[in-house]
Amino acid sequence: MRLASLLLLLPAAAIAQAAKPAGPAAANGYDCLIEPNQRIEIRSPTNALIDKILVERGSAVKAGDTLVLLDGSVEREALSGAQQRADSEAELRVARARADYAREKFRRREDLREQNYISTQDRDESQAELRVAEAELALAVDNRRLAGIEARRLDAVLKQRALKAPFSGIVTDRLQHPGELAFTGEGSRPILKMAQTNPLRVEVVLPVSLLGQIKAGRAAEITPEAPLQGRWQAQIKVVDRVMDSASGSFGVRLELPNPNGEIPAGVRCKVRFL
Structure with a gap:
């Protein structure tokens, strides 16, 4: 029997299904890549000698x-000196005593001048x-206040000498010692490199025919490639608003929770939108 005669015997729905191209991407999911949420380099805020490095490559940090x-x-020596000046009251007590003495002296000279026992010039000199003396007292107060400000500045500088992890993640490389x-x-060369592994970021490129169907906030199922096993649920965070005209596609970013660190970053996966 000829092929044309056979097609005449088939239902129209069967012919349409046979002519429809297979869609393995939609059936099995779309190719994606699981990546760290962010990667950073730990650098020194100033030129300084490295005293200690408390982590190694592969260390999990919080x-x-x-x-x-x-x-x-x-900086520690300078901080000690600034704190001592800020806490010391010796200069302030000396300046206050001089001001009190000068004030009492001027009061006595003023009384003597009213009784014409001394000249106006003597009274003016005491004034x-x-x-x-009052200016020296104000200067002593300012010096103590400035010493306190300098102590706080040096304390902030010392805190910058301890480089801390900005997020929980993994140390991916150690470049200095x-x-x-x-x-x-x-x-300059960084000291360490870090990657944030919770949450993870999933990147996928979709055909433009899905535009409008994929929206932020929707859930999706992530299946890593073998030998990893398991399925995890992610949430769409970003849907690109600019298309790639050459490939007829657009990008989507999903957020994949990884609180226990069981999902490694840098592996390929399949994503199926729920």
Whole structure:
């Protein structure tokens, strides 16, 4: 029997189904990639000698953990001096005593001048001494206040000598060692590299025919490639508003919770939108 005669015997629905191209991407999910939510480089905020590095490559750290200690011996000595000046009242007591003495002296000279026992010039000289003493007292108060400000500044500088983890994650590389000089600036070599593994980021490229069907907030099922097993639920966070005209596609970013760190980053996966 000819093929044309056979097609005449088939129902119209069967012919349409046979002519429809297979869609394995839609049936099995779309290719995706699981990546760290962010990657950063830990650099020194200033040129300083590395005193200690408290983590190794592969170390799991929590937000706020101390990673690197830079040498701060000079700043500690300066902080000690500033705190001592801020706490000391010796200069303030001396200036206050001089001001009190000058004030009493001027009062006695003023009484003597009213009784014509001393000249106006003597009274004016004691008044000038009082003004100088009061200015010295104000200067002593300012010096103590400035010493307190300097102590707080040096304390902040010392805190910057302890480099802390900005988020929970994994140390992916260690590029410097204790005893080396760490330099500041983008062109300098970082001390450590970190990756945030909770949550993870899932990137997928979809055909433009799905535009309008994929919306932020929807759930999706993530299946990592073998030998990993299991399925995890992610949530759509970003849907690109600019299409790639060359490939007729657009990008989507999903957020995949990973509180126990059981899902490794950097693996391929399949995503199926629920």
